Amino acid sequence: MALQTWLAFLVACWVISLSPGAGAIASMSSGLQYGFRRGYWNALGLQIGLALQIAIVAAGVGAILATSALAFSLIKWFGVVYLVYLAVKQWKALPSDMADNAAERPIGRPLTLVLRGFLVNFSNPKAIVFMLAVLPQFIDPHAPLVEQYLVMGVTMITVDLIVMAGYTGLAARVLRLLRTPRQQRVMNRSFAALFVGAAALLATVRRAPV
Secondary structure (H helix, E strand, C coil): CCHHHHHHHHHHHHHHHHCCCHHHHHHHHHHHHHCHHHHCHHHHHHHHHHHHHHHHHHHCHHHHHHHCHHHHHHHHHHHHHHHHHHHHHHHHCCCCCCCCCCCCCCCCCHHHHHHHHHHHHHCCHHHHHHHHHHHHHHCCCCCCHHHHHHHHHHHHHHHHHHHHHHHHHHHHHHHCCCCCHHHHHHHHHHHHHHHHHHHHHHHCCCCCCC
């Protein structure tokens, strides 16, 4: 891949990653609830989902998902249901009294957080269709394709890890300011509303006509 092409792709990656979406909401929610060190496991799960989406597009399966109404709908509605499920969990999350600095934060299981992040990213068919439309624009058909997809995959994942670290860390710092159960309850319900909003937006996604 030519340096100029890669730099253009790098800029596109930053724009895509910084755009608020379900992944950003999930990262902030995890940082808020578990702190940065534990909550960042969610970001690792997001990247596994992203890597699998890139592999699907590279393998050509993404074209099938983009043109199959049934496959598109199944993935989309699974994503909607899962985001609503996360909203319910966030709404019901029990606050703790952080007025005492010695109070402990809830401890999330790393594998559970990784799976949560993976499902948030992978259950978004719009991302697959989007990458199917965007990635080929940076591909040189006369050069080895596998190497080019690997370069783009590593670039996207690296940028997204940095951005999600920012979202997770920002929310983790906010957590230190939430000292009372009432404040935490308001924040939990605010994130629950954001998850519902993301689910509603995903539900409106339609497969492009072929």
